[in-house]
Amino acid sequence: MNRPTIMNRPTILTRPVMFRYLGCLSIIPSLALSGSAMAQVLVPGSLSYGPQAMAVPTLDSLGLLILAGVMLVLAVLALRKQSTVLSLFLLAGSAGLMTVHGPAFIDDALAAPASTPLNNAQGGTVEVLDGVRQFENTSGVPLTIGSILAPSCSGGSLAAPGSDPLGKCTSGMILANGQICSTNFPGCAPLVCVPDCSGKSCGTDGCTGSCGTCPDGQSCVSGNCTSDPT
Numbered sequence: 001m002n003r004p005t006i007m008n009r010p011t012i013l014t015r016p017v018m019f020r021y022l023g024c025l026s027i028i029p030s031l032a033l034s035g036s037a038m039a040q041v042l043v044p045g046s047l048s049y050g051p052q053a054m055a056v057p058t059l060d061s062l063g064l065l066i067l068a069g070v071m072l073v074l075a076v077l078a079l080r081k082q083s084t085v086l087s088l089f090l091l092a093g094s095a096g097l098m099t100v101h102g103p104a105f106i107d108d109a110l111a112a113p114a115s116t117p118l119n120n121a122q123g124g125t126v127e128v129l130d131g132v133r134q135f136e137n138t139s140g141v142p143l144t145i146g147s148i149l150a151p152s153c154s155g156g157s158l159a160a161p162g163s164d165p166l167g168k169c170t171s172g173m174i175l176a177n178g179q180i181c182s183t184n185f186p187g188c189a190p191l192v193c194v195p196d197c198s199g200k201s202c203g204t205d206g207c208t209g210s211c212g213t214c215p216d217g218q219s220c221v222s223g224n225c226t227s228d229p230t
Contacts, residue, residue, distance in 0.1 A: 040156030040188050042130060047183070048146035049135075050123030052174055068093075115180055118143055130187030132165050137175040145173040145181065153188040161186045201225055 071093050078086040115134035116126050121141045130151050137143050148171055152158070165182035175181060195205035200223030202212045214225035 040191060041154045042188050043152045043154050045128035045149040045151040045185065046125050047128050047135060047148050047169065048123070048125045049118050049143045049175075050146055051121060052142035052144045068095075118175070128183055128185065130185050132162075132182060132184045134180050134182045135169060135175075136180045137177050140177055142177065143175045145169055145171055145175065147171060148183065150185045151187070156188045156191055159186040159189040199223065 072091070075086075075088075075091045115136040117138040118124070118126065118135055119138045121139040121143075123143070123146075126135065128149065128151060148169060162184045165184040167181050169181035169183050173181060193207035195207050195209055197205050197211035200211040202214050202220035202225050203210065203223045205211050211223065212225075214220050218225040218227050220226075
């Protein structure tokens with residue numbers, strides 16, 4: 001005996017259910033707008049460099065510390081020979097070099113971030129990001145730092161600038177081969193979403209909160225509770 005075929009009845013949304021459904025959909029554009037308004041992107045800056053016009057011998061921090069050690073040894077020898085004036089002069093010079101370049105050398109050795117190589121002897125341009133960034137001359141010849149363009153923040157504002165790094169890169173600065181200079185530019189400041197429920201009794205506040213909910217029998221439409229049709 002053949003059983004009668006039972007057709008699936010299509011789901012029909014009643015007017016109250018449909019009204020509530022449309023009310024929920026009305027908050028989607030505001031959520032999307034809120035999300036797009038909060039998007040921000042850090043735009044990298046740049047640092048250009050080129051060959052030095054005329055080479056000038058320079059010493060890095062390590063070389064100056066070695067020189068300070070040699071002066072200290074000479075000061076001890078001079079003191080043994082009762083040459084007090086020469087000994088004091090050498091001690092003062094050694095102490096000055098260690099005071100100025102000692103902390104910089106220790107800081108670079110213990111907490112140096114990965115450096116960006118400046119490896120083109122003919123010059124070039126490299127990317128500059130936020131935070132402490134180091135740039136090392138690996139070209140084999142002295143280089144001159146050209147223009148330095150700070151990063152910017154698209155869709156927002158920059159945070160407060162930090163302190164100048166040791167060996168700050170400056171325009172016109174000459175880097176000997178193997179020498180490093182640094183930048184410390186701020187990144188994008190954290191965005192603060194301000195809730196807005198003016199003229200609204202329900203729905204999203206434009207951030208992650210709510211302006212309220214509607215009681216049974218009402219739906220939220222454009223920020224206001226509206227009675228469901230019967």
